[in-house]
Amino acid sequence: MQQEIDGLRADCLSKLEAATTTRDVEDVKVRFLGRKGPVQDLMKRLRDLDSDARRAAGKDINTLKQELETSCDARYEALHSKEQASRLEAERLDVTLPGRRGYPGRKHLVSATLDEILDAFVEMGFSIQTGPDVETDYYNFEALNFAPDHPARDMQDTFYITDDVLLRTHTSNTQVRVMESSRPPIRVVAPGRCYRNETITARSHVFFTQVEGFYIDRDVSFADLMGTIDEFLKRIFGRDVVIRCRNSYFPFVEPGMEVDIRCSLCQGKGCNMCKKSGWVEVLGSGMIHPEVLKNGGIDPEEFSGFAWGMGVERIVNIKHRVHDIRLLSENDMRFHEQFHAV
Numbered sequence: 001m002q003q004e005i006d007g008l009r010a011d012c013l014s015k016l017e018a019a020t021t022t023r024d025v026e027d028v029k030v031r032f033l034g035r036k037g038p039v040q041d042l043m044k045r046l047r048d049l050d051s052d053a054r055r056a057a058g059k060d061i062n063t064l065k066q067e068l069e070t071s072c073d074a075r076y077e078a079l080h081s082k083e084q085a086s087r088l089e090a091e092r093l094d095v096t097l098p099g100r101r102g103y104p105g106r107k108h109l110v111s112a113t114l115d116e117i118l119d120a121f122v123e124m125g126f127s128i129q130t131g132p133d134v135e136t137d138y139y140n141f142e143a144l145n146f147a148p149d150h151p152a153r154d155m156q157d158t159f160y161i162t163d164d165v166l167l168r169t170h171t172s173n174t175q176v177r178v179m180e181s182s183r184p185p186i187r188v189v190a191p192g193r194c195y196r197n198e199t200i201t202a203r204s205h206v207f208f209t210q211v212e213g214f215y216i217d218r219d220v221s222f223a224d225l226m227g228t229i230d231e232f233l234k235r236i237f238g239r240d241v242v243i244r245c246r247n248s249y250f251p252f253v254e255p256g257m258e259v260d261i262r263c264s265l266c267q268g269k270g271c272n273m274c275k276k277s278g279w280v281e282v283l284g285s286g287m288i289h290p291e292v293l294k295n296g297g298i299d300p301e302e303f304s305g306f307a308w309g310m311g312v313e314r315i316v317n318i319k320h321r322v323h324d325i326r327l328l329s330e331n332d333m334r335f336h337e338q339f340h341a342v
């Protein structure tokens with residue numbers, strides 16, 4: 001039995017020597033000292049010895065067991081600290097390395113400009129509401145005083161979905177919708193996308209963004225309209241903006257006008273941006289037609305109001321000198337990156 005004990009010791013120690021990971025050590029330990037291992041086996045065979053031999057052999061086996069346990073634990077510890085050291089090394093972070101640059105998304109120039117426009121009106125006491133892109137003929141035309149055979153319908157080439165349903169051609173569709181669901185005083189701005197069946201060129205597109213606005217209350221006057229538009233344009237284009245109003249026709253306002261600002265590129269001398277006129281058109285507006293108020297359930301004898309509508313891409317075009325609006329709906333990052341500070 002003594003020989004077997006020595007043999008086991010040598011075998012176990014050499015296997016420990018060969019172990020390269022803590023996992024190997026655990027395997028060796030289980031194999032030699034586990035319940036079904038050879039050391040346990042020797043213990044069982046003590047029964048067959050007489051009492052003196054049993055006592056001597058029992059002592060030797062216990063010593064062997066302790067020795068092997070100690071050796072296993074020592075080897076485990078040694079390998080464990082080596083493994084930990086190499087893991088720490090592998091996971092080391094060099095905090096002095098320059099950081100990796102992220103590329104966060106940014107607002108599109110049209111969205112950023114729209115936000116600027118809405119902020120200006122919200123500060124002036126307007127609230128924001130929106131209407132649907134897919135609209136009925138009624139809200140887009142009829143309720144706005146375009147008679148069925150009114151020639152003004154031809155002013156806007158419309159994408160029809162059915163005879164009666166269309167893609168809105170302007171955000172003016174929100175006017176009567178809002179009137180139907182609220183009582184004066186009403187101060188609303190309504191942004192949204194509009195659609196027209198137009199040839200796509202540098203200046204026109206099949207979709208674009210508008211902001212509609214209207215104010216309805218007792219005694220709202222043309223002077224209120226002028227004051228509001230004037231203040232808004234100063235907020236957007238700067239206090240020294242020069243404004244010009246021209247008489248114009250829209251079926252849903254009376255009187256109607258178009259508002260121009262003096263061309264900021266040539267200071268009114270005439271250039272390509274202003275088509276040599278020295279002025280660029282920024283919005284349409286007017287006093288809301290009594291018929292339109294009636295359609296919205298508002299008594300024109302008691303209330304009056306003004307409305308306006310403007311194209312956001314047009315404002316972008318003037319403010320940022322983007323002369324081809326097709327660039328805005330294409331995804332050339334060389335174009336968009338120029339406006340990241342905006």
Ligand code: DAH
Binds near residue numbers: 212250252283308309
């Ligand atoms: N809806 C008109 C268009 O798209 C713009 C407009 C003109 C809106 C006069 C108005 C307005 O509210 O009063 O051309």
